[in-house]
Amino acid sequence: MKEVEKTDSNRILDFAAAGMWWQITKDTKDTNGAFFEAINVLAPGLEGPPQHIHPHAEESYQVLEGTLDFWIDGQWRLVKPGETATVPAGVPHTLKNSHAEAVRLINIHKPALGFERFFRRMHTLIASGKMTLPPKNFGSLIRISMLFVAHEKEIKSVNPPHGLMRFLAFVGSMLGYKLPN
Template structure:
Protein backbone atom coordinates (compact mmCIF):
# COMPACT_ATOMS: atom_id res chain seq x y z
CA UNK A 1 0.00 0.00 0.00
CA UNK A 2 1.33 3.42 -0.94
CA UNK A 3 1.49 6.06 1.77
CA UNK A 4 1.21 9.80 1.22
CA UNK A 5 5.00 10.05 1.66
CA UNK A 6 5.49 7.55 -1.20
CA UNK A 7 3.70 10.04 -3.45
CA UNK A 8 6.10 12.93 -2.73
CA UNK A 9 9.16 13.34 -4.97
CA UNK A 10 11.37 16.04 -3.49
CA UNK A 11 13.76 17.46 -6.07
CA UNK A 12 14.46 20.45 -3.78
CA UNK A 13 18.09 20.73 -4.83
CA UNK A 14 16.83 21.35 -8.38
CA UNK A 15 14.14 23.78 -7.21
CA UNK A 16 11.03 21.62 -7.43
CA UNK A 17 8.93 19.00 -5.69
CA UNK A 18 6.04 16.87 -6.85
CA UNK A 19 3.03 15.16 -5.35
CA UNK A 20 1.84 12.22 -7.41
CA UNK A 21 -1.95 12.55 -7.64
CA UNK A 22 -2.59 9.66 -10.07
CA UNK A 23 0.08 6.97 -10.26
CA UNK A 24 0.60 4.65 -13.20
CA UNK A 25 -1.01 1.90 -11.10
CA UNK A 26 -3.99 4.13 -10.19
CA UNK A 27 -4.78 4.74 -13.88
CA UNK A 28 -3.85 1.25 -15.16
CA UNK A 29 -1.21 2.94 -17.35
CA UNK A 30 -3.57 5.42 -19.02
CA UNK A 31 -1.68 8.41 -17.61
CA UNK A 32 0.65 9.63 -14.85
CA UNK A 33 -0.34 12.84 -13.03
CA UNK A 34 1.40 15.01 -10.44
CA UNK A 35 1.15 18.45 -8.90
CA UNK A 36 4.52 20.08 -9.62
CA UNK A 37 5.77 22.98 -7.53
CA UNK A 38 8.57 25.04 -9.07
CA UNK A 39 10.55 27.44 -6.89
CA UNK A 40 11.15 31.04 -7.99
CA UNK A 41 14.03 31.05 -10.45
CA UNK A 42 13.65 27.32 -11.34
CA UNK A 43 15.80 26.93 -14.45
CA UNK A 44 14.64 25.03 -17.47
CA UNK A 45 15.54 21.36 -17.85
CA UNK A 46 17.21 20.61 -21.20
CA UNK A 47 15.02 20.80 -24.27
CA UNK A 48 13.52 17.35 -24.72
CA UNK A 49 10.81 15.33 -26.44
CA UNK A 50 8.51 12.53 -25.38
CA UNK A 51 8.53 10.28 -28.46
CA UNK A 52 5.41 8.29 -27.58
CA UNK A 53 3.45 10.39 -25.09
CA UNK A 54 1.61 13.68 -24.75
CA UNK A 55 2.44 15.97 -21.84
CA UNK A 56 0.22 18.72 -20.49
CA UNK A 57 0.62 21.56 -18.02
CA UNK A 58 -2.29 23.27 -16.24
CA UNK A 59 -1.21 26.21 -14.08
CA UNK A 60 -2.87 26.39 -10.66
CA UNK A 61 -0.84 29.27 -9.17
CA UNK A 62 1.90 31.59 -10.43
CA UNK A 63 3.25 32.10 -13.94
CA UNK A 64 4.85 29.28 -15.90
CA UNK A 65 7.17 29.86 -18.85
CA UNK A 66 6.84 27.08 -21.45
CA UNK A 67 8.99 26.57 -24.53
CA UNK A 68 7.17 24.73 -27.31
CA UNK A 69 9.18 24.08 -30.49
CA UNK A 70 11.56 26.97 -29.70
CA UNK A 71 8.90 29.56 -28.79
CA UNK A 72 8.53 30.74 -25.19
CA UNK A 73 5.10 31.64 -23.85
CA UNK A 74 3.72 32.39 -20.40
CA UNK A 75 0.82 30.60 -18.77
CA UNK A 76 -1.05 32.03 -15.80
CA UNK A 77 -3.54 30.45 -13.38
CA UNK A 78 -6.22 28.51 -15.22
CA UNK A 79 -4.21 28.33 -18.46
CA UNK A 80 -2.91 25.12 -20.02
CA UNK A 81 -0.56 23.85 -22.70
CA UNK A 82 -0.60 20.47 -24.39
CA UNK A 83 2.66 19.13 -25.78
CA UNK A 84 2.02 16.48 -28.47
CA UNK A 85 4.30 13.44 -28.68
CA UNK A 86 7.54 14.35 -30.48
CA UNK A 87 7.38 18.13 -29.85
CA UNK A 88 10.53 19.75 -28.40
CA UNK A 89 9.74 21.53 -25.12
CA UNK A 90 10.84 22.62 -21.67
CA UNK A 91 9.57 24.84 -18.85
CA UNK A 92 10.88 27.23 -16.21
CA UNK A 93 9.83 29.64 -13.49
CA UNK A 94 11.60 32.95 -14.07
CA UNK A 95 9.30 34.76 -11.64
CA UNK A 96 9.59 35.78 -7.96
CA UNK A 97 6.82 33.44 -6.71
CA UNK A 98 6.48 29.66 -6.88
CA UNK A 99 4.44 27.98 -9.60
CA UNK A 100 2.01 25.15 -8.90
CA UNK A 101 0.84 23.16 -11.89
CA UNK A 102 -0.89 19.94 -12.76
CA UNK A 103 1.40 17.86 -15.00
CA UNK A 104 0.12 14.86 -16.96
CA UNK A 105 1.98 12.35 -19.14
CA UNK A 106 -0.37 10.29 -21.31
CA UNK A 107 0.00 7.33 -21.64
CA UNK A 108 1.91 6.67 -18.44
CA UNK A 109 4.56 4.43 -20.04
CA UNK A 110 7.58 4.38 -17.67
CA UNK A 111 7.43 8.05 -16.62
CA UNK A 112 6.74 7.32 -12.96
CA UNK A 113 9.68 4.90 -12.79
CA UNK A 114 11.91 7.46 -14.57
CA UNK A 115 11.01 10.19 -12.06
CA UNK A 116 11.28 7.88 -9.05
CA UNK A 117 14.74 6.76 -10.19
CA UNK A 118 15.80 10.40 -10.70
CA UNK A 119 14.47 11.21 -7.22
CA UNK A 120 16.44 8.32 -5.68
CA UNK A 121 19.65 9.52 -7.36
CA UNK A 122 19.14 13.11 -6.16
CA UNK A 123 18.18 12.03 -2.62
CA UNK A 124 21.31 9.85 -2.38
CA UNK A 125 23.55 12.71 -3.57
CA UNK A 126 24.54 10.83 -6.75
CA UNK A 127 22.87 13.30 -9.12
CA UNK A 128 22.71 17.07 -9.24
CA UNK A 129 20.43 18.98 -11.60
CA UNK A 130 21.78 20.44 -13.68
CA UNK A 131 24.71 17.99 -13.63
CA UNK A 132 27.59 19.69 -11.79
CA UNK A 133 30.06 16.81 -11.89
CA UNK A 134 31.17 13.90 -14.07
CA UNK A 135 29.18 11.29 -12.12
CA UNK A 136 25.97 13.29 -12.41
CA UNK A 137 26.45 13.65 -16.16
CA UNK A 138 27.02 9.89 -16.52
CA UNK A 139 24.01 8.92 -14.40
CA UNK A 140 21.64 11.43 -16.02
CA UNK A 141 22.70 10.24 -19.47
CA UNK A 142 22.21 6.61 -18.45
CA UNK A 143 18.77 7.42 -17.05
CA UNK A 144 17.68 9.18 -20.26
CA UNK A 145 18.97 6.35 -22.45
CA UNK A 146 17.29 3.65 -20.34
CA UNK A 147 14.04 5.62 -20.67
CA UNK A 148 14.32 6.76 -24.30
CA UNK A 149 10.78 5.52 -24.98
CA UNK A 150 9.62 8.16 -22.49
CA UNK A 151 12.12 10.99 -22.95
CA UNK A 152 14.94 12.04 -25.28
CA UNK A 153 17.14 15.05 -24.89
CA UNK A 154 17.11 17.49 -27.82
CA UNK A 155 19.82 19.73 -26.38
CA UNK A 156 22.28 18.16 -25.82
CA UNK A 157 21.39 15.77 -28.66
CA UNK A 158 20.27 12.27 -27.71
CA UNK A 159 23.35 10.83 -29.46
CA UNK A 160 25.58 12.70 -27.01
CA UNK A 161 23.56 11.28 -24.10
CA UNK A 162 23.95 7.78 -25.59
CA UNK A 163 27.75 8.27 -25.72
CA UNK A 164 27.91 9.37 -22.07
CA UNK A 165 25.57 6.53 -21.03
CA UNK A 166 27.86 4.02 -22.74
CA UNK A 167 30.91 5.59 -21.08
CA UNK A 168 29.15 5.56 -17.70
CA UNK A 169 28.36 1.86 -18.07
CA UNK A 170 31.98 1.11 -18.99
CA UNK A 171 33.16 3.00 -15.92
CA UNK A 172 30.79 1.05 -13.64
CA UNK A 173 28.17 3.69 -12.85
CA UNK A 174 24.85 2.19 -11.74
CA UNK A 175 21.25 3.36 -11.58
CA UNK A 176 18.69 2.48 -8.90
CA UNK A 177 16.18 -0.25 -9.78
Protein backbone atom coordinates in the same frame (compact mmCIF):
# COMPACT_ATOMS: atom_id res chain seq x y z
CA MET B 1 -9.19 16.06 -8.30
CA LYS B 2 -8.16 13.90 -5.38
CA GLU B 3 -5.53 15.61 -3.21
CA VAL B 4 -2.93 13.35 -1.63
CA GLU B 5 -1.84 14.18 1.89
CA LYS B 6 1.75 15.26 2.30
CA THR B 7 2.26 12.45 4.85
CA ASP B 8 1.93 9.79 2.12
CA SER B 9 5.68 9.67 1.52
CA ASN B 10 5.38 7.11 -1.28
CA ARG B 11 3.64 9.79 -3.35
CA ILE B 12 6.10 12.58 -2.61
CA LEU B 13 9.13 13.16 -4.85
CA ASP B 14 11.22 15.80 -3.15
CA PHE B 15 13.64 17.27 -5.68
CA ALA B 16 14.40 20.20 -3.33
CA ALA B 17 18.07 20.21 -4.26
CA ALA B 18 16.98 20.82 -7.86
CA GLY B 19 14.23 23.32 -6.97
CA MET B 20 11.20 21.05 -7.38
CA TRP B 21 8.71 19.17 -5.22
CA TRP B 22 6.17 16.69 -6.62
CA GLN B 23 3.05 15.10 -5.22
CA ILE B 24 1.84 12.12 -7.26
CA THR B 25 -1.93 12.41 -7.53
CA LYS B 26 -2.54 9.53 -9.96
CA ASP B 27 0.17 6.92 -10.36
CA THR B 28 0.47 4.43 -13.19
CA LYS B 29 -1.38 1.78 -11.18
CA ASP B 30 -4.28 4.17 -10.35
CA THR B 31 -4.94 4.77 -14.05
CA ASN B 32 -4.09 1.30 -15.42
CA GLY B 33 -1.34 2.99 -17.44
CA ALA B 34 -3.61 5.52 -19.13
CA PHE B 35 -1.68 8.46 -17.63
CA PHE B 36 0.63 9.60 -14.84
CA GLU B 37 -0.33 12.78 -12.94
CA ALA B 38 1.49 14.87 -10.34
CA ILE B 39 1.27 18.29 -8.80
CA ASN B 40 4.62 19.97 -9.39
CA VAL B 41 5.94 22.92 -7.42
CA LEU B 42 8.77 24.77 -9.16
CA ALA B 43 10.92 27.14 -7.11
CA PRO B 44 11.69 30.66 -8.33
CA GLY B 45 14.70 30.58 -10.66
CA LEU B 46 14.29 26.90 -11.63
CA GLU B 47 16.02 26.37 -14.97
CA GLY B 48 14.07 23.22 -15.84
CA PRO B 49 15.03 20.18 -17.89
CA PRO B 50 16.96 20.20 -21.16
CA GLN B 51 14.96 20.63 -24.35
CA HIS B 52 13.43 17.23 -24.94
CA ILE B 53 10.69 15.22 -26.62
CA HIS B 54 8.40 12.44 -25.47
CA PRO B 55 8.37 10.13 -28.51
CA HIS B 56 5.20 8.26 -27.56
CA ALA B 57 3.33 10.46 -25.08
CA GLU B 58 1.52 13.75 -24.74
CA GLU B 59 2.45 16.02 -21.83
CA SER B 60 0.29 18.77 -20.36
CA TYR B 61 0.69 21.46 -17.73
CA GLN B 62 -2.23 23.16 -15.97
CA VAL B 63 -0.97 26.11 -13.94
CA LEU B 64 -2.64 26.52 -10.55
CA GLU B 65 -0.43 29.28 -9.08
CA GLY B 66 2.40 31.43 -10.40
CA THR B 67 3.52 31.85 -14.00
CA LEU B 68 5.23 29.09 -15.97
CA ASP B 69 7.75 29.86 -18.71
CA PHE B 70 7.03 27.24 -21.37
CA TRP B 71 9.13 26.63 -24.50
CA ILE B 72 7.65 24.72 -27.44
CA ASP B 73 8.83 24.56 -31.04
CA GLY B 74 11.43 27.26 -30.54
CA GLN B 75 9.26 29.86 -28.79
CA TRP B 76 8.83 30.84 -25.14
CA ARG B 77 5.37 31.65 -23.85
CA LEU B 78 3.87 32.34 -20.42
CA VAL B 79 1.25 30.04 -18.92
CA LYS B 80 -0.74 31.70 -16.11
CA PRO B 81 -3.12 30.35 -13.45
CA GLY B 82 -6.11 28.64 -15.05
CA GLU B 83 -4.30 28.13 -18.35
CA THR B 84 -3.11 24.85 -19.83
CA ALA B 85 -0.31 24.00 -22.23
CA THR B 86 -0.23 20.67 -24.08
CA VAL B 87 2.71 19.12 -25.91
CA PRO B 88 1.93 16.49 -28.56
CA ALA B 89 4.18 13.43 -28.75
CA GLY B 90 7.47 14.14 -30.54
CA VAL B 91 7.42 17.94 -30.13
CA PRO B 92 10.50 19.60 -28.54
CA HIS B 93 9.75 21.48 -25.32
CA THR B 94 11.01 22.55 -21.89
CA LEU B 95 9.96 24.78 -19.04
CA LYS B 96 11.40 27.02 -16.35
CA ASN B 97 10.37 29.45 -13.64
CA SER B 98 12.07 32.79 -14.14
CA HIS B 99 9.68 34.57 -11.75
CA ALA B 100 9.90 35.62 -8.08
CA GLU B 101 7.17 33.24 -6.90
CA ALA B 102 6.84 29.46 -7.03
CA VAL B 103 4.78 27.83 -9.77
CA ARG B 104 2.29 25.13 -8.80
CA LEU B 105 0.90 23.05 -11.65
CA ILE B 106 -0.69 19.76 -12.57
CA ASN B 107 1.57 17.75 -14.89
CA ILE B 108 0.20 14.81 -16.89
CA HIS B 109 2.02 12.33 -19.13
CA LYS B 110 -0.39 10.35 -21.30
CA PRO B 111 -0.04 7.37 -21.63
CA ALA B 112 1.89 6.64 -18.43
CA LEU B 113 4.50 4.38 -20.08
CA GLY B 114 7.52 4.30 -17.71
CA PHE B 115 7.36 7.96 -16.61
CA GLU B 116 6.68 7.10 -12.98
CA ARG B 117 9.76 4.87 -12.83
CA PHE B 118 11.85 7.54 -14.59
CA PHE B 119 10.86 10.21 -12.04
CA ARG B 120 11.24 7.87 -9.06
CA ARG B 121 14.74 6.92 -10.23
CA MET B 122 15.63 10.59 -10.71
CA HIS B 123 14.32 11.32 -7.20
CA THR B 124 16.48 8.55 -5.72
CA LEU B 125 19.60 9.88 -7.46
CA ILE B 126 18.98 13.47 -6.34
CA ALA B 127 17.97 12.54 -2.77
CA SER B 128 21.08 10.37 -2.37
CA GLY B 129 23.34 13.20 -3.57
CA LYS B 130 24.52 11.20 -6.59
CA MET B 131 23.05 13.66 -9.10
CA THR B 132 22.48 17.40 -9.29
CA LEU B 133 20.18 19.19 -11.68
CA PRO B 134 21.37 20.87 -13.69
CA PRO B 135 24.39 18.55 -13.76
CA LYS B 136 27.25 20.27 -11.93
CA ASN B 137 29.82 17.48 -12.07
CA PHE B 138 30.91 14.56 -14.24
CA GLY B 139 28.96 11.96 -12.22
CA SER B 140 25.72 13.93 -12.53
CA LEU B 141 26.19 14.35 -16.28
CA ILE B 142 26.82 10.61 -16.68
CA ARG B 143 23.84 9.62 -14.50
CA ILE B 144 21.32 11.95 -16.19
CA SER B 145 22.52 10.64 -19.56
CA MET B 146 22.13 7.05 -18.37
CA LEU B 147 18.65 7.82 -17.05
CA PHE B 148 17.51 9.39 -20.34
CA VAL B 149 18.94 6.49 -22.35
CA ALA B 150 17.32 3.91 -20.06
CA HIS B 151 13.98 5.64 -20.69
CA GLU B 152 14.25 6.42 -24.42
CA LYS B 153 10.64 5.33 -24.94
CA GLU B 154 9.55 8.09 -22.54
CA ILE B 155 12.04 10.92 -23.07
CA LYS B 156 14.83 11.95 -25.45
CA SER B 157 17.00 15.03 -25.13
CA VAL B 158 17.04 17.42 -28.10
CA ASN B 159 19.61 19.84 -26.67
CA PRO B 160 22.06 18.38 -25.79
CA PRO B 161 21.60 15.88 -28.63
CA HIS B 162 20.35 12.44 -27.67
CA GLY B 163 23.36 10.87 -29.45
CA LEU B 164 25.69 12.66 -27.03
CA MET B 165 23.67 11.36 -24.08
CA ARG B 166 23.90 7.83 -25.51
CA PHE B 167 27.69 8.20 -25.73
CA LEU B 168 27.93 9.52 -22.14
CA ALA B 169 25.67 6.68 -20.92
CA PHE B 170 28.01 4.19 -22.61
CA VAL B 171 31.03 5.83 -20.93
CA GLY B 172 29.20 5.66 -17.60
CA SER B 173 28.44 1.97 -17.97
CA MET B 174 32.08 1.28 -18.88
CA LEU B 175 33.16 3.17 -15.74
CA GLY B 176 30.76 1.14 -13.57
CA TYR B 177 28.07 3.74 -12.93
CA LYS B 178 24.68 2.23 -12.06
CA LEU B 179 21.12 3.54 -11.90
CA PRO B 180 18.77 2.71 -9.02
CA ASN B 181 16.08 0.14 -9.71
